[in-house]
Amino acid sequence: MGDVLKKVPVREQAPKVRAANFDEVCLGYNKEEAMEEAARCINCKNAKCVTGCPVNINIPGFIHEVKEGNFEEAYRIISESSALPAICGRVCPQESQCEGKCIRGIKGEAISIGKLERFVADWARENGIKPTAPAEKNGKKVAVIGSGPSGLTCAGDLAKLGYDVTIFEALHEPGGVLVYGIPEFRLPKLDVVAKEVENVKALGVKIETNVIIGRSITIDELMDEEGFEAVFIGSGAGLPMFMGIPGETAKGVFSANEYLTRNNLMKAFREDYDTPIVRGKKVAVVGGGNVAMDAARTALRLGAEVHIVYRRSEAELPARVEEVHHAKEEGVIFDLLTNPKEILVDENDAVAGMTCIRMELGEPDASGRRRPVEIPGSEFTLDVDTVIMSLGTSPNPLISSTTVGLDTNRRKCIIADEETGKTSKDGVYAGGDAVTGAATVILAMGAGKAAAKGIHEFLSSK
């Protein structure tokens, strides 16, 4: 047995190797490693880790079963609280959630809760353990808009309660950001996402792709003409922001969403798929979140030299620590305290470079973070041929603008009750990024769960 203060190391593809392929970076624990890591957990009575998990998974409970080798029981315990463990185990920002609260973390390293959760979920999948559809249906129809984590969770929970649930998805593939945003090398599409979607279908949920609510059909029509008694909106926050600097419509400037969608959803990185992608030689990714890291590491794998351009310092990078670490290992260059001013274009309107300015951190702003301010006269030109804007996203107004009586706030987010997901429109519930603005998978799941409960209460009392 190794040092109990340290995590059992997880096997990963070597940085040099993985920088040239799209296979999953992290290989996960095997049985022995998982049991050894589980043995480090001291099974706290008043387990703080649980309070750090937005869906309150019984962490000591499932880890205890892993330690004993009862993986099926561990899976059952996780399933009580989470519908997508193979995904959360991979993409949750554990360091600021469950693992951030772990007692072990005070003196040494926290328990690898995420990696253990992933192990259990992968084990269950490999051993063919699936949720089963409830025997009795209650005959009530509920529509779910969007097949991201919030929609899948809400649909799954309602199906378990006996509802007849249909998910409507605008794209041709279900999964939301899990399929179009987060890359293959972090979250395998066929082996993980598609399987979790299958599990939701196994509960009896129908998924209708290629239906864009607000255009193909409206919420009112779903309720008045197609007999849906309640609707959950989990349409995400897909609308990309741009900086508004000169040169932004030039050829070679992409939103991270476009770049990632071409590569992930449309599989542009594979020879056998038709969708093209610009393989830049020198790429600047503007921003410092998970999305920026994903775009940067994708561009790197497509063969480019990649710079992350971020206006604050390393400490403020909003991305998961693990992603920043992986990006650095793979060779992404970090230009911190740097802000773009203008994208330079050539005679064909293609990117010919980017003028940037150096920044320093000034006084803290309203959010408590130190505000970056420009250093006068420090402009310089970054030699790049491709720029990927990763500045955040906001909810798409298509649904709110086509649904009478659905209130939104100033940021175009749908207003919904946190406990129940209830919106200003009767029978209509909402959750996930559509309500909060861009957040995390697990928060979206939590909101989907809460709304399923809210919808169940509403329809039971009707």
Add this chain to the structure above:
Amino acid sequence: MYKILKAGKLAGNIYEMVVEAPRVAKHCLPGQFVIVKMDEVGERIPLTICDYDREAGTITIVFQPIGASTEKFTYLKTGDSFRDFVGPLGRPSELCEEENLEETRKKKILFVAGGVGTAPVYPQVKWLHEHGIDADVIIGAKTKELVILEDKFQAVCGNLYITTDDGSYGRSGMVTKVIEDLVTTEGKTYDHCVAIGPMIMMKFCCLTTKKYNIPTIVSMNPIMVDGTGMCGACRVMVGDEVKFACVDGPEFDGHAIDFDAAMKRQAMYKTEEGRALLKLREGDTHHGGCGNCGGDK
């Protein structure tokens, strides 16, 4: 899967298909478009809705193979299916919205259609005809064989002017010449123009109508991916504002569009696509020319 109930050629290399898509057919209006994905590995290709039948639940699309993806569409026959067919996307044409009807009735309207752009003009003219408005239409084509839908237009429009670049049918010369002739020597006046066709045609139409102060709407066809407002690939400059053509358009005020920038942007993937086309046509026998495989060295 979305079944192709009819597939055939309209003329030359212009293809027409009638596709079963009840949800789209129930809600679409002229001016809107669909995104079609042929199979698992296919691209998402935007195509304008050229006709629809609400009862039968069908949509008609018309296209001209110009690259690898549209070329692949031509392999499909009656009875085959598209894997994906989503819509209606974009905003309907302002002319074809019930609430604008009263305003529209007061206008003298001219449609200018170029090449394969003739097909998307048809549902607009037809809709107006069904609402008691007969608009004049100019159809421009390279040569006689490429004039499409003449009879169908004849049945629903006011005056129909056909012109061919080579003078083999109808008038002779570009559509812009017809606009000029109508307005300057044939005593016509128009308060509203809609121009749909190749980007270069729309550009010159707008320069012409600007001279005569005729407000002009064009239908932009930038590169698109999702068509739902999620990727920003379709952004066009309208005046000094950035618009997403898939949700804010595709129809915009043509006098405010920067066509030169739009045309440069549209050429973005030409080289990559050129390679895909080579691969498709030559298959395993392909050896060089694509700049990619090194076989020509």
